[in-house]
Amino acid sequence: xxxxFKEAVSGKSERCNDTDCEKVADLLNAxxxxxxxxxxxxxxxxxxxxxxxxFESHDKQKLLKGLVSGHLKRIIVPESLALSIKAKIQETV
Amino acid sequence: MSKEEKDARFEAELLxxxxxxxxxxxxxTLDEDDANDLVQETxxxxxxxxxxxxxxTNAKAWLFRILKNSFINExxxxxxxxxxxxxxxVEGYYNTDDVEGESGVATTSDMRTQSVQDLIGDEVxxxxxxxxxxxxxxxxxCDLEGFTYEEMAKILDIPIGTVRSRxxxxxxxxxxxxxxxxxxxxxxx
Ligand SMILES: [Zn+2]
Numbered sequence: 001x002x003x004x005f006k007e008a009v010s011g012k013s014e015r016c017n018d019t020d021c022e023k024v025a026d027l028l029n030a031x032x033x034x035x036x037x038x039x040x041x042x043x044x045x046x047x048x049x050x051x052x053x054x055f056e057s058h059d060k061q062k063l064l065k066g067l068v069s070g071h072l073k074r075i076i077v078p079e080s081l082a083l084s085i086k087a088k089i090q091e092t093v
Numbered sequence: 094m095s096k097e098e099k100d101a102r103f104e105a106e107l108l109x110x111x112x113x114x115x116x117x118x119x120x121x122t123l124d125e126d127d128a129n130d131l132v133q134e135t136x137x138x139x140x141x142x143x144x145x146x147x148x149x150t151n152a153k154a155w156l157f158r159i160l161k162n163s164f165i166n167e168x169x170x171x172x173x174x175x176x177x178x179x180x181x182x183v184e185g186y187y188n189t190d191d192v193e194g195e196s197g198v199a200t201t202s203d204m205r206t207q208s209v210q211d212l213i214g215d216e217v218x219x220x221x222x223x224x225x226x227x228x229x230x231x232x233x234x235c236d237l238e239g240f241t242y243e244e245m246a247k248i249l250d251i252p253i254g255t256v257r258s259r260x261x262x263x264x265x266x267x268x269x270x271x272x273x274x275x276x277x278x279x280x281x282x
Binding site: 029030033035060061064065067068069071072073074075077078081082084085086088089090092093 | 096100103104108111112115116119125128129132133136137140141210211213214217218221232233235236237239241242257260261264267268271
């Protein structure tokens, strides 16, 4: 797994130009958050098809988001909380 | 509207948000008692301003905004400093010899077991809790609660451009903190 990864990172495509890579890097968060326009998404998709380095960056950004959304434990709400909120509201005029 | 009607409407529209709201409060304060107080305060404020709440609009974003303001304006001052989670303690789990080298495949299959899933959750929580509260906030709102950038801008009273840049910096910080862990899982950078 590790060696495959290193190979992937070092293999920057010749068709890749740095200006486009910068644009893609700027779009990374918006892409994983679904906050890009259709044109931006299209440009992004086309670029990562050719550029392995940006492809990997995208993968890592998805992984990072997934670590929070998929692994962070939710805290159980104490049962008394809803009751005490209701009680306080009923007292309020 | 009678008080009974108002109370019923209030409970029906706003109490379903209790779970995410409490979780948000906990991630801000890092203390269950403080989270409890903050959530109660938020609901009492919401009740006082309930006439201004437009029925059918985004109740969750509205309550999150009230809670965030309470936290900044009053709570942050009076609450006890949250105990910092010692990140190095959690890191220790992944620095043991058996995660390294040849046993890489075994580690991957172990990942499917519940106890390791819990460790990942603890690791993420430790890294997140070590971030400044502004960074923690945008990550929670975006990744855990699924708010859009526009909703986040409203909750935080900042322009969307600031949401983007803050999220960018927050994720970079989180990435840095999780790097050791990521390396042990084979995601070398
Ligand atoms: Zn590229």
